[in-house]
Amino acid sequence: MACSCAHGVVFDANLLRNSALEDGLAGWAPLGACTKLSAHDEEPANVPTETINDVADDYKPSGRYILATGRACEEDGLCQVIPGGALMPRITYRVAGWISLGDGMAKAEGAGDAVVRINIRLGGDGGEGVEEEKCLVVEGGVVCAEAGKWTEIKGVFRLKASPVLSGAAAVHVQGAPAGVDVKVMDLQVFAVDRKARFKKLKKKTDKVRRRDVVLKFADAGASSAVSGASIRVMQMDQSFAFGACINPAVIQDPNFVDFFTKHFDWAVFENELKWYHTEAVQGQLNYADTDALLDFCDRYGKPVRGHCIFWAVDNMVQKWVKALDNDQLTAAVQGRLTSLLTRYTGRFPHYDVNNEMLHGSFFQDKLGEDVNAFMFKETARIDPGAALFVNDYNVEGGNDPNATPEKYIAQINALQEKGAPVGGIGLQGHVTNPVGEIICDALDKLATTDLPIWLTELDACETDLDLRADDYEVVLREAYAHPAVEGVVFWGFMQGHMWRQDACLVNSDGTVNCAGERFINLRREWTSHARGKIDSDGNFKFRGYHGSYIVQLATATGKMHKTFSVEKGDTPLVLDMDV
Structure with a gap:
């Protein structure tokens, strides 16, 4: 295994004994008086071949x-003690490996799959005699396991403080229904080496977001006229978009406005476009807040994401809508589409059409499975210029069985098969303890749809400011380095004005905390400026990030300014500057 050390932490080294690879069952213990453990070899054809686990470059399941076997309840399963002192606070740990189900699933309630949980128990040895109240249980991963199929674990945890009771810790695998056999392959717990990951991402970013540029200032025969002249190239904006959430209160705060206008290119309204806000009472439309926020964005030249037309989650639907019968609801849905979209045609480049359909199905339950596609098609008919997004949470985290990339892709395919013009994928990005490899795995899978991806509601919740800065850097570097991602929108950034309180970049008094400084530094890192002299052939060469530029050339006869853009491309961009 590849390892590196910092402050006594050995990264990318498994803290568990994979005894099935070594000497039978040494290190493992059963949970439950009836549970029996045994070691087995999987049929070669059934062994997984793809994994995001890069603890070692040559790792294969x-x-x-x-x-x-013999599990009598959901708490039964298997466990292994983690060596004392191995887990350290403030370190992000990954839980990796593979889970499958054996006999018994067909007889269990809800046959087909089962949620299996991996828990980290602190303050006890994990055995049968440990008193429950003396243990702190930290979730280390959740998978939706199936019989006859291996599902990869993508668990993550981080400790706020050291395990202090007995100093012991254990990993437990449990949760499937009673009587269902559980299979565990290559279970691993290891510290994540973020710095090593960042080095890889910087190389990936250079390939994905930068391009060689040749500025030609003279033909070969006239190069002497400009040769040696001083040149300065400055990037004015980026092709990759960064945005933030706004509401009527924050745009009255000069500190908020100052940071927003300096560091963000796009906006999204927190609640003011949602149906429950614009029509809280049936028939009483109120677009005053929406109009005021649009006026603010127009003053500063910020395009706005339209969030959202509908919201699929039951408890986010206003009471009067729930009270409608099916015919009335059909009319109300059409009325919402017509009212909103005709009023704001061309004003919102993006729309989240029906928010969080992986986690809710109110309209589909009431009006049938075709209603979601209808919402997309009708939106496109009324406002054909807008890109229409699906938008959901937890997809990038690998720890929500309801929101896997595979289920998201299946939902998108189903919409497209019904004629829905899905134009983009929204990953909300409400993250806790993010791990780059897990995020990248989700992005890679979603990119197979050939749709652009945006992180639409990013916030990283962490009380420790240094760790919060690290968490934001993890997400931002993964997003920026991935070719399918076109933008990142923060779900707020100022203390006291955010849905998740321990996620701010800017304090309430306007001072920028270290998480905000990290964001600013990343934007600075991803901006290209160049100075130098025109060469003897009349050219100036540099490598720049995609976006728009201004060039200033100083010659004996004066200064010249020109603008140009650097777009994606694998070959050098050659531009004639026409001196």
């Missing part, structure tokens, strides 16, 4: 697994 081993095919050896532990089988837990």
